[in-house]
Amino acid sequence: xxxxxxxxxxxxxxxxxxxxxxxxxxxxxxxxxxxxxxxxxxxxxxxxxxxxxxxxxxxxxxxxxxxxxxxxxxxxxxxxxxxxxxxxxxxxxxxxxxxxxxxxxxxxxxxxxxxxxxxxxxxxxxxxxxxxxxxxxxxxxxxxxxxxxxxxxxxxxxxxxxxxxxxxxxxxxxxxxxxxxxxxxxxxxxxxxxxxxxxxxxxxxxxxxxxxxxxxxxxxxxxxxxxxxxxxxxxxxxxxxxxxxxxxxxxxxxxxxxxxxxxxxxxxxxxxxxxxxxxxxxxxxxxxxxxxxxxxxxxxxxxxxxxxxxxxxxxxxxxxxxxxxxxxxxxxxxxxxxxxxxxxxxxxxxxxxxxxxxxxxxxxxxxxxxxxxxxxxxxxxxxxxxxxx
Numbered sequence: 001x002x003x004x005x006x007x008x009x010x011x012x013x014x015x016x017x018x019x020x021x022x023x024x025x026x027x028x029x030x031x032x033x034x035x036x037x038x039x040x041x042x043x044x045x046x047x048x049x050x051x052x053x054x055x056x057x058x059x060x061x062x063x064x065x066x067x068x069x070x071x072x073x074x075x076x077x078x079x080x081x082x083x084x085x086x087x088x089x090x091x092x093x094x095x096x097x098x099x100x101x102x103x104x105x106x107x108x109x110x111x112x113x114x115x116x117x118x119x120x121x122x123x124x125x126x127x128x129x130x131x132x133x134x135x136x137x138x139x140x141x142x143x144x145x146x147x148x149x150x151x152x153x154x155x156x157x158x159x160x161x162x163x164x165x166x167x168x169x170x171x172x173x174x175x176x177x178x179x180x181x182x183x184x185x186x187x188x189x190x191x192x193x194x195x196x197x198x199x200x201x202x203x204x205x206x207x208x209x210x211x212x213x214x215x216x217x218x219x220x221x222x223x224x225x226x227x228x229x230x231x232x233x234x235x236x237x238x239x240x241x242x243x244x245x246x247x248x249x250x251x252x253x254x255x256x257x258x259x260x261x262x263x264x265x266x267x268x269x270x271x272x273x274x275x276x277x278x279x280x281x282x283x284x285x286x287x288x289x290x291x292x293x294x295x296x297x298x299x300x301x302x303x304x305x306x307x308x309x310x311x312x313x314x315x316x317x318x319x320x321x322x323x324x325x326x327x328x329x330x331x332x333x334x335x336x337x338x339x340x341x342x343x344x345x346x347x348x349x350x351x352x353x354x355x356x357x358x359x360x361x362x363x364x365x366x367x368x369x370x371x372x373x374x375x376x377x378x379x380x381x382x383x384x385x386x387x388x389x
Contacts, residue, residue: 012048015040019048020057020077020380025207028061028076049075057081057101077101082379083139085132085146085185086372087125088192090219091115091167092283095368096128098135101376103203103369107132110364118173126182145186146179147374149195149367151219188374192216192326192367193240194231196360197224198377199370200323205358213319214360215242215309217326217333218367221263225317229381242313243267247305262309266302268327274298284327284364299336306336307344314346314356325360333362 015038022037023029029037035045052058052075059078063071079100088095094116098107109128113121133140150167176187190198193216200206200214206226214224223240225232233239243263244256251260264270268287272279275290275298287295310322324337337359361369 015044016048016052017380019045019052023058023075023077024202024380028074030064030072030074032072033074055081079104080139081142082376083136083143084372084375085129085143086195086368086370086374087146087148087179088368088371089113089116089121089148089150089167090192091151092281093364094121094124095364096125096132097365097368097372098132099369099372103199103373105365105369107135108365115168117169122175122178122182125179129183143185144379145188145375146183147195147371148175148179148187148189149192149371150175150189151192186375186378188378190233190237190371190374191222191240192218192370193222193224194233194237195224195370195374196325196366197226197323197370198231199366199373200224200325200360201226202373202376203369204323204361206321206323206360209320211317211319212321212323213313213317214323214325215313216366217267217324217328219267219269219327221267223313226319227317231377242309245309245312247308262305265305266309270302271295271298271328274301284329287332288329295332296335299339302336303339306340310340310357311344311346318347321355321358323358323360325362325366327364327366328362330362334359 018038018040019034022034026033026037031042031045031049034040034049035042038045049058053060056078058075061074061076063073065071079102082101084099086097086099092113094111094113096107096109097105099105109131111124136143150170176189179185179187193214196216197206197212197214201209206212206214209226210229212226214226216222216224221243223242225240243261244254244258245262246258246260247262247265248260252264253259254261254264268284269279271287272282275287275294277286277290313319313322324333326333328336337357340357343356
């Protein structure tokens with residue numbers, strides 16, 4: 001992927017983001033390499049790098065000797081120049097993480113909850129944020145914000161207020177306002193699939209991808225969608241609710257009122273039910289204790305609907321790759337991905353090289369790390385729409 005800048009004066013903020021993105025993707029770069037990768041003039045690159053070094057966002061590395069002349073000095077991101085907090089809340093767990101600019105975790109707190117209610121949960125969050133603030137000390141001023149992930153869809157009558165992915169009692173709680181007042185920081189709320197896709201874009205196998213689909217296997221099933229380097233959220237932030245695509249009109253009843261929705265077959269909830277676990281109390285790692293032959297039979301049952309969903313997503317979004325991740329234990333997710341081929345032919349399969357399927361981040365931290373990437377994404381991802389102003 002090549003990220004290009006512009007030398008228009010009014011797009012200076014965009015160019016700063018382009019420089020940061022190029023360094024994030026490549027680790028460390030000299031000014032000459034930055035000019036070549038971004039299509040910015042050497043003088044523009046030099047000026048922006050100087051600004052970013054003064055702001056301590058960039059740090060110089062050991063000079064490189066390149067034949068005659070002065071050694072070239074590469075620059076890299078300064079991890080401690082910015083911090084971000086990620087919060088993942090679902091019907092069983094509250095997970096809060098603190099990460100630096102490169103995504104490394106510096107604080108992690110997992111709290112087991114059952115059907116969490118707003119007042120008690122917000123009080124626990126306040127306690128943990130106070131602990132993080134104490135740990136950071138003066139560096140608290142470098143926290144970019146808080147990303148929050150909760151199960152979607154948001155604000156859809158008949159779907160948002162019922163079902164296994166739902167947090168009952170939170171319908172009228174504006175968690176962004178509550179947390180902003182509590183912390184004094186900007187707060188962004190997104191669904192789990194979207195933040196997982198952002199986390200993968202920043203820290204995982206999608207670092208070099210411009211357009212991809214992230215299929216998030218959680219309590220339900222969702223998709224995070226990147227098109228041309230930007231997340232697609234839809235009118236009400238509900239884009240990617242692929243779990244409610246009907247794949248069998250005469251199939252299993254879904255809490256949304258339809259029959260045969262995809263997530264009734266492909267989700268942790270569906271796996272728990274198939275394997276005889278209590279969906280209200282089971283945790284993802286409990287699937288590791290299930291008879292492997294029984295879990296393999298569940299995989300047999302999900303291959304056809306998953307292939308159908310992947311085919312549809314590839315044809316609609318023309319993605320470079322479909323990444324499968326979520327909260328499923330890594331060894332079990334690998335089994336699913338390994339058995340998915342052969343995939344149906346699609347527009348993706350006809351002309352693009354490279355892997356159509358990739359295994360993404362998985363496990364209990366995936367959504368929280370994606371949430372922590374939200375403020376970083378908002379601050380540093382190139383915003384190409386500014387060029388149209």
